[in-house]
Amino acid sequence: MRTTLRGSRVLRAALLAGAGLCIAGSAQAAEPLVKACAKDGQFVIGFSQANNAEPYRQHVNDELTAAAKDVPGFTLQIADGAGNVNTQTSQVDNFITQKVDILLISPFEAAPLTPAVKRAMDAGIPVIELDRKTVGDPGKDYTAFIGGDNYKIALEAGKYTAKTLLPDGGETAVLEGLPSSTPAVERLNGFKDGVKENAKIRVVAEQAADWVPDKAQTAFAAMLQAHPDIKVLYASNDMMAAGALLAAKGAGKDVKIIGTDGLPGPAGGIEAVAKGDWAATFTYPTGAKEAIEMSKKILLDCATSVEPTVTVETTAITAENAKQLMGK
Amino acid sequence: MSDQKISVAASPSVPTAPAARRVDPLALVVRFQSLIGLVLVAIGGIIFSPRRHGEILFLNPDNIANIVRAVSETGIIAIGMTFVIITAGIDLSVGAVLGLSSVVTATMMISGGFGLIPTILAVLAMGIAFGIVQGTISTRFRLEPFIVTLAGLQAARGLALIVSGNQYINISYGDGPGLAPPVFAVLGERLFDNTVPVATIVFIVFAAIATVVLNTTRFGRYVFAVGGNERAARISGVPVSMVKIAVYAITGFASALAGIVHAGQFNFGSANDGMGYELTAIAAVVIGGTSLFGGAGSMVGTVAGTIMLGALANILQLNNITPATQLLATAAIIVLAAVLQSLVRRREGLGR
Numbered sequence: 001m002r003t004t005l006r007g008s009r010v011l012r013a014a015l016l017a018g019a020g021l022c023i024a025g026s027a028q029a030a031e032p033l034v035k036a037c038a039k040d041g042q043f044v045i046g047f048s049q050a051n052n053a054e055p056y057r058q059h060v061n062d063e064l065t066a067a068a069k070d071v072p073g074f075t076l077q078i079a080d081g082a083g084n085v086n087t088q089t090s091q092v093d094n095f096i097t098q099k100v101d102i103l104l105i106s107p108f109e110a111a112p113l114t115p116a117v118k119r120a121m122d123a124g125i126p127v128i129e130l131d132r133k134t135v136g137d138p139g140k141d142y143t144a145f146i147g148g149d150n151y152k153i154a155l156e157a158g159k160y161t162a163k164t165l166l167p168d169g170g171e172t173a174v175l176e177g178l179p180s181s182t183p184a185v186e187r188l189n190g191f192k193d194g195v196k197e198n199a200k201i202r203v204v205a206e207q208a209a210d211w212v213p214d215k216a217q218t219a220f221a222a223m224l225q226a227h228p229d230i231k232v233l234y235a236s237n238d239m240m241a242a243g244a245l246l247a248a249k250g251a252g253k254d255v256k257i258i259g260t261d262g263l264p265g266p267a268g269g270i271e272a273v274a275k276g277d278w279a280a281t282f283t284y285p286t287g288a289k290e291a292i293e294m295s296k297k298i299l300l301d302c303a304t305s306v307e308p309t310v311t312v313e314t315t316a317i318t319a320e321n322a323k324q325l326m327g328k
Numbered sequence: 329m330s331d332q333k334i335s336v337a338a339s340p341s342v343p344t345a346p347a348a349r350r351v352d353p354l355a356l357v358v359r360f361q362s363l364i365g366l367v368l369v370a371i372g373g374i375i376f377s378p379r380r381h382g383e384i385l386f387l388n389p390d391n392i393a394n395i396v397r398a399v400s401e402t403g404i405i406a407i408g409m410t411f412v413i414i415t416a417g418i419d420l421s422v423g424a425v426l427g428l429s430s431v432v433t434a435t436m437m438i439s440g441g442f443g444l445i446p447t448i449l450a451v452l453a454m455g456i457a458f459g460i461v462q463g464t465i466s467t468r469f470r471l472e473p474f475i476v477t478l479a480g481l482q483a484a485r486g487l488a489l490i491v492s493g494n495q496y497i498n499i500s501y502g503d504g505p506g507l508a509p510p511v512f513a514v515l516g517e518r519l520f521d522n523t524v525p526v527a528t529i530v531f532i533v534f535a536a537i538a539t540v541v542l543n544t545t546r547f548g549r550y551v552f553a554v555g556g557n558e559r560a561a562r563i564s565g566v567p568v569s570m571v572k573i574a575v576y577a578i579t580g581f582a583s584a585l586a587g588i589v590h591a592g593q594f595n596f597g598s599a600n601d602g603m604g605y606e607l608t609a610i611a612a613v614v615i616g617g618t619s620l621f622g623g624a625g626s627m628v629g630t631v632a633g634t635i636m637l638g639a640l641a642n643i644l645q646l647n648n649i650t651p652a653t654q655l656l657a658t659a660a661i662i663v664l665a666a667v668l669q670s671l672v673r674r675r676e677g678l679g680r
Contacts, residue, residue, distance in 0.1 A: 052651070077648045085594050085601070090398035090638075094645045097391045098378065111498040112594030115516055135498070179494040180599050208494075 030304035033126050033143065034101060037302040044075045045295055046100035048092050050108035050132070051083035054211065055239060056261045056284065060106070060131070063288035071296060085112035092116040096123050102295050106131045110182060117142050126298055130287050132182065139308030144294060146287040146310040150186035153282050153314040154236070157258050158194015160316060161232050162201055165256050165279055169200020170231040173223050175216050175244060176208040177236045184208070187236040187260060204230065209240050216243030217250075224251045232256045238269035238281060245277055260284060262317050274322035285312035358672045361665055362616040362632040369636050373643040385646055389523055397525035399638035401426065401586045401593075401602075403631065404531050406609040406616075407538045408582025410630045411575040413613050414542075415555040416622025417466075417473040419579040421480030422586075422609060425458055426602030428488040429587025434497035434597030437508040444509045448588055455584025456577045458484065463576030467569040473576075481606070488599035496598040499591060515592025527589050532631075534585065539627040551575060555622025611658065612637055615665045619673070636661075 047064060049057055061078055068076035077100070081088030088108050095103055096119055103120045105127060107113035114134040118141065120127050126143040138145040161172060174191055177184030188206065195201045205223045209216040216235065224230060224247060233248075233255050235241035241259030248255040259269040262283030269281035290310050297303040317325060357364065377386030385391055405422045412419045429451050436447040458480065466476040501510040518525050542548040550571045553561040562568050586605075591597050616633035618625030637658060644654050 079645055080651045082651065083603070085596070086398060086401060086590070087641075089594070090394050090642070091645060093394040093397075094391070094642060097385055097388055097394065098646060099380070109496060109594075109596060109598065111596040114595070178600060179489060180492055180496045182496065185495065 032302035032304050033298045033306070034124075034302075036101070037299050039300055040073065041299065042073050042075070043101040043295075043299045044077060044098070045102045045104060045292075046095035046098070047076060047078045047104040047130075048081060048088055048095065048106070049078055050081050050088065050106045052078075052080040053083065055263060055267075056237065057106070059261075059263055060286040060288055063286045064104070064291065067289050067292035071292065071300075073300070074292070074295070081108050083108060085109055088113060089116045092120060096120050096125065099123070100125060101299055103127045104130055104291055104295075105134075107134050108132075110134050114141075128291055128294055130291055131284075137308075143298075144306050144308050144310065146290045146294065146312065148284050148287070148312050148314055150183045150284075151190040153260060153284060154187040154190025154234070155194040156314060156316060157234055157260065157280070157282050158191040159197055160194075160280060160282075161191075161234065161258065162195050162198035165232050165258075166198065166201055169198060169202075171202055171204045171227055171229045172232040172234065173205040173220070173227065173230045174203060174207075175219060175233065175235045175240045176206055177211045177240075179208045179210075184211075184236060191234045191236075209243065211237050211239055213239045213243030213246075216240035217247045220244040220247035221250060224248065224253055224255075228253070230255055232258065232279070234258045235260065237261050238263050238272070241269065241278055241281065242267070242272065245272070258282070262315065270317055270322055270325050273317050273319065274326055276319065280316060280318045283315045283317060285314065287312045352672065352675055354668070354675065355672045358617055358668050359626070359629075360617075361668055362629045362636060365615065365661065365665075366632045366636040366639070369639045369643070373639055376643060376647060378646055386643055391642065391646075393518060393523060393525055393528075395638045395642045396528040396531075396635065398641075399634045400525065400527035400531040401590055402605050402608045402612065403634040404534055404582050404586040404589065405579070405605055406612040406630050406634050407531075407535050407627065408579035409606075409609045409613050410538070410616070410618055410625055410627055411542065411551055411578045412473070413555075413610070413618050413620060414551050414622060414625040415572060415575050416558075416620070417572065417575065418477065418610070418620075419459075419462070419473065419480075419576060420477040420606050421458070421462065421484055422579055422583040423602035423605035424481040424484035424488070425455055425580060425583035426587040426590060426605060427599050428458075428484045428491070429455060429584040430591040430597040430601050431488045431492045431497060431599055432597070433588050433591040434499050435491055437512065438497060438499060438506055441505055444512055451588055452581060452584050455580040455582075455587070457580070458583075459576035459578065459580025460573055462580070463573035466576070467572050477576075485599060492597065492599050494599075496596065499595040499597070501595075512592050513595065515589055516594065527593055530585070530589055534582070535627065535631045542627050547571070547574070552623060552625075555624075557623070608637070611662055615661055617665070617669065619669055621673070633665075 051057055065076060068074045079091035081091060085108050103125050110133055117127050117134045129142055129145045131147040133145050172195060174188060176188045192203055204227045207219040209219045233244050235244050238259040238261040241257050244257055256279035259278055259281035262269045262281045264270055272278045273281055294306055297306055373386040374384055377384045409419060433447055433451050436442045462476050462480045466473045499508045501508050501513055515526050550566050553566050554568050554571045558568060590601060612633040613630050616626060616629030640657060641654055
């Protein structure tokens with residue numbers, strides 16, 4: 001192993017000096033976030049994705065790819081962390097080695113990816129965090145956060161259950177994601193807090209089904225055996241809601257199912273609600289369009305600062321609006 | 329790499345062992361297959377590396393550091409796994425024990441308020457104990473290690489969930505209750521002017537010790553003897569059961585060590601960590617020239633195999649090539665390594 005550091009700093013300085021396309025404003029003007037920014041420049045955006053194996057994340061990749069295609073100077077590179085903090089860390093390091101112009105990241109877990117994000121920031125690469133945060137504050141420890149709020153989305157689902165689906169009370173159940181993962185914990189807590197609005201509602205069963213439909217089917221079938229009076233099931237993602245539907249059909253029960261994510265396409269939640277299979281699903285917006293917009297501001301418009309937190313709101317997809325949203 | 333000497337199995341004095349024979353060129357290739365592979369991947373890396381202002385990114389010191397850091401945890405596990413596989417065993421519990429160890433490390437330091445050294449010693453002891461239990465069950469009841477360690481995998485994940493209360497545990501540093509000593513975070517840093525990752529140093533030191541143990545001690549010879557021909561080893565006075573229990577204790581220790589490194593690198597413990605590491609480790613061992621039939625293997629080969637897989641992943645990502653390609657390339661390399669070994673075994677008349 002060589003242990004000498006080459007003059008990469010000198011190199012970077014030369015690079016920046018060479019990029020004399022920046023604003024020729026007064027010396028007092030705030031520096032743009034990326035000095036090499038230019039209206040007609042060519043830029044590489046590195047996206048460090050947590051885990052391509054999850055359909056929701058594939059959906060994020062698709063939306064990002066589509067949004068980046070519309071910008072002539074942008075090249076998007078997606079690295080798949082494969083649900084492993086070690087793999088994802090090394091991929092972020094690779095992006096830093098490549099000196100991408102912007103790093104987008106959906107960290108698989110918060111604390112483990114924090115040092116890697118810091119390294120990117122230290123290397124002068126703006127970091128936009130998508131859907132999940134690392135430790136620290138947006139605008140300081142990383143450039144910005146764009147995403148939904150897991151807890152709030154599940155809270156909405158809980159309130160919807162309390163007010164609309166079960167106004168007279170009854171038994172409900174929850175299918176949790178992968179235990180001890182951040183979104184699983186937040187969605188579980190959110191739903192349970194949401195149904196507290198109605199004192200007559202009881203959460204009689206919670207089971208983890210690791211985000212996957214087959215485990216959800218098994219778990220919900222067992223729940224229905226033990227609690228035949230379950231009226232509403234909250235599934236922490238669309239995949240598990242799909243599995244739960246099979247279990248409900250198998251048991252001959254009419255259970256109102258709520259999904260989360262609101263994925264498009266033939267196997268997605270929007271269609272399931274439109275067909276009347278589920279009562280509702282609450283979208284978890286990807287923030288992909290917003291992320292590419294923000295990248296344009298930084299790289300093309302030479303923004304000196306950006307909004308540190310952009311919360312994309314959830315939409316409740318119910319029987320009323322599902323059909324209109326199908327084509328979108 | 330430090331030493332390039334690879335020792336072959338010190339043939340135990342057993343009747344079926346072939347006598348000294350002419351050196352078969354193919355056998356030489358197999359003996360050095362992972363080193364050759366590493367060199368080939370490195371050459372490929374240099375050829376296909378993106379360049380910036382004439383600099384080959386693949387050879388950038390930061391990039392080399394990324395590669396060796398990323399493989400540290402699976403590397404540590406693969407070193408332990410090499411001992412087990414040489415005895416013709418297998419340990420599927422290693423990734424789960426890594427997860428369990430990361431959770432216990434984080435819990436002890438955060439809510440337990442145990443100091444750094446007691447935590448590390450306790451976690452390492454736990455790993456060793458886990459291995460001893462698996463080894464004992466396997467030898468005592470004559471069960472396939474595959475089955476026993478499969479159960480061990482489930483048990484370790486279950487224990488990890490219990491210990492962590494189904495939550496992930498963040499490690500925050502500082503001085504006071506509920507905070508870990510800041511020195512622990514050094515596992516995520518780089519030494520020597522910010523060049524050499526500490527995780528890699530742990531990996532290489534462990535590899536060096538393991539190489540010495542395997543190649544120069546009586547215990548090392550016993551490991552080869554048990555894998556080469558168990559009955560013959562028993563007859564010639566090798567304490568077979570003890571050796572077997574010991575190798576599972578070693579993988580337990582290695583998994584616990586990797587779990588500690590994991591917690592320190594990522595300031596975090598989660599029951600889900602280390603999933604699938606057992607297979608990555610087995611792949612590195614097999615590519616390194618260790619036979620799943622037991623009796624032959626090389627520690628340096630394992631280290632080279634580990635780094636080779638990391639370098640392969642790195643060069644593909646630098647070129648923005650999909651993970652699918654990486655999986656297919658790894659598959660091809662594993663098959664090639666196994667085929668080469670099988671050819672040599674057949675030439676030596678050892679059959680399949």
